[in-house]
Amino acid sequence: MTSKQHTAEHGSQLEQVNGFTNPGIPEHKPRVTDSSPAAERMAERQIAGWFILSMIGTLWFIVSYFLFPIEDGSMGSIRLQNAMLGLGATLALFSIGVGIVLWAKTLITDVEVVESRHDIAGSEEDQAIALEIINQAKEESGIARRPLLRNTLIAAVAIAPLPALLVFRDLGPLPGDSLFKTLWGPGVRLVQDPGMVPHEDRYIRAEDVTIGSAFHVIPEKMYESEHPLNEKAKAAVLLMRIDPQELNTDPAKEDWGVDGIVAYSKICTHVGCPVALYEHQTHHLLCPCHQSTFDVTNHCAVIFGPAKRPLPQLPIAVDDEGYLVAQRDFVDPVGPTFWEINTRETSEQ
Structure with missing residues (x-):
């Protein structure tokens, strides 16, 4: 059963509930990136740019940790390092978030569908359906056919935890006794x-x-x-x-x-x-x-x-x-x- 057939069947069932008429799913309005290959490529480059900016923020965090050391008894050095570390962490996390949101709004398929909920089971048929859903999600997101976005996202997420490893250094040696x-x-x-x-x-x-x-x-x-x-x-x-x-x-x-x-x-x-x-x-x-x-x-x-x-x-x-x-x-x-x-x-x- 296709999504449209499923939606139509579900809509006809809703029309009979308590006498209310199901308004149905609003008509899909294509985005600029759906009809213009040039706009699609531009959006892809913009999203990749945000992921690259996230990597720059992560690297800045690491560089700032060593570039702005804390001096004994100097509150000014503490404030400066905290500001620089905060700038790097904010840029890294904010840019990943913006890139993912733009990806979802401009490139991932946005056709609305209605699906009924079913009891969770572990049969082979259900596993096949789950695999089909994963493959469909991969196709709709374009992650398989958009290597630039996929690779920049993976790189940004991969290096994002590095600042945390540096911060662990400030915890000092094990307390012992x-x-x-x-x-x-x-x-x-x-x-x-x-x-x-x-x-x-x-x-x-x-x-x-x-x-x-x-x-x-x-x-x-x-x-x-x-x-x-x-x-x-x-x-x-x-x-x-x-x-x-x-x-x-x-x-x-x-x-x-x-x-x-x-x-x-x-x-x-x-x-x-x-x-x-x-x-x-x-x-x-x-x-x-x-x-x-x-x-x-x-x-x-x-x-x-x-x-x-x-x-x-x-x-x-x-x-x-x-x-x-x-x-x-x-x-x-x-x-x-x-x-x-x-x-x-x-x-x-």
């Missing part, structure tokens, strides 16, 4: 987060932490490290004081706090957002990103939300001068559970 280590260690003092310039008067005495209070804490001398913001992303801590009678302390962690003062990682174990909302009445910590809620009275166990494990606790103590210090680094890895989680034994700290 760096995700399991922070700047916290034996005797490291807890310091209120002061911004980019730490001061000695930001050290925290146990007597300064009152019941109901919460401090945003970082390790001392953190901003003297080579990559302070990276270190802060792992070492940020929330310090709180709760009536010791309200704490359900694990006997194995009984000496991890100081008279109701406890410290927990500020990095949510869901996707790493900062857990910064402390509710004094319920002793709950809330992550504002996806509402994961942690119970401070039960070692920050998850009581709501998508997080799968508690916030790691930082064992703390008081030094000879009365300041709060870390006993060791976190026993559990901080941050989102994206990698293999292996709890470290206390003896390894």
